[in-house]
Amino acid sequence: MPSFASLLPVGLTLHGLGFILAVTLVAGLARGFSGFGGALIFMPLASILISPQLASATLLIADGFTALTLIPNAVRTAPRRDPLLLALGALFGAPLGTLALVHVPAIELRWAISMTVLTLLALLASDFRYRGQSKAPLSVAVGMVSGFFSGAAQLGGPPVVAYLIGRDMPGRAVRASIILFFAMSSCISAASYGLNGLLTMQSLLLAIIIAPVFSLGLFLGSRLFGVASERLFRRVCFGLIAAAAIGGLPLFENLFR
Numbered sequence: 001m002p003s004f005a006s007l008l009p010v011g012l013t014l015h016g017l018g019f020i021l022a023v024t025l026v027a028g029l030a031r032g033f034s035g036f037g038g039a040l041i042f043m044p045l046a047s048i049l050i051s052p053q054l055a056s057a058t059l060l061i062a063d064g065f066t067a068l069t070l071i072p073n074a075v076r077t078a079p080r081r082d083p084l085l086l087a088l089g090a091l092f093g094a095p096l097g098t099l100a101l102v103h104v105p106a107i108e109l110r111w112a113i114s115m116t117v118l119t120l121l122a123l124l125a126s127d128f129r130y131r132g133q134s135k136a137p138l139s140v141a142v143g144m145v146s147g148f149f150s151g152a153a154q155l156g157g158p159p160v161v162a163y164l165i166g167r168d169m170p171g172r173a174v175r176a177s178i179i180l181f182f183a184m185s186s187c188i189s190a191a192s193y194g195l196n197g198l199l200t201m202q203s204l205l206l207a208i209i210i211a212p213v214f215s216l217g218l219f220l221g222s223r224l225f226g227v228a229s230e231r232l233f234r235r236v237c238f239g240l241i242a243a244a245a246i247g248g249l250p251l252f253e254n255l256f257r
Helices: 014-034 038-049 052-066 068-077 081-103 106-125 136-153 157-164 171-195 201-225 230-247 250-255
Strands: none
Touching: 014 038, 014 201, 014 230, 038 052, 038 106, 038 157, 038 230, 052 068, 052 081, 052 106, 052 136, 052 171, 052 201, 068 171, 081 136, 081 171, 106 136, 106 157, 106 230, 106 250, 136 157, 136 171, 157 171
């Protein structure tokens, strides 16, 4: 019978797995606490010890499983038009992002992930919001950008959040629209990953290992949200995301090995 360590990706030690589980817990806390930020924390740091391709596929599987319980209520609550138009854009963007994930060298992709996270963090921290009316071409374009970021590194959240959050509709409807779009976008990314050979047994095994920890983080983060002020939780999440992006730069990789 193979040992547990032999099931881990090549080069990943039990010590390294412990680091990834700690990162997963923090990522889950951030997402449960603020509704975003999980991938922005997980991807830069996990990519230090495993390839960005494996990290992205693992997070896609784990996040897909943990988000299943959110979908039924989102289907009942969300307006259909925006999520469908955004998903239409993701149909074009996700395959392009997946090609970047497959063909860009790992070191360059890690630089790109960290710099992209910092750029998206600046977008969120700037409090930029789209205040105009929904337009089909714009919705499709935003979905394409989000799909590209999702395909490349599971970082598709900020463009869609910034687009929808400022709209003149109830907060519950906005949240449901985001959840519904991400459910469809994840399916598109999964199909694209499958066609490009990224959904491997290693990614499935690693996703099974981290999924319970990610779920725990989501639960604890959602509970913490109820006792913290909006200003505090935004500052905490932004700080964690910035630290993850900077810590994930190849310059600092020896600190975590």
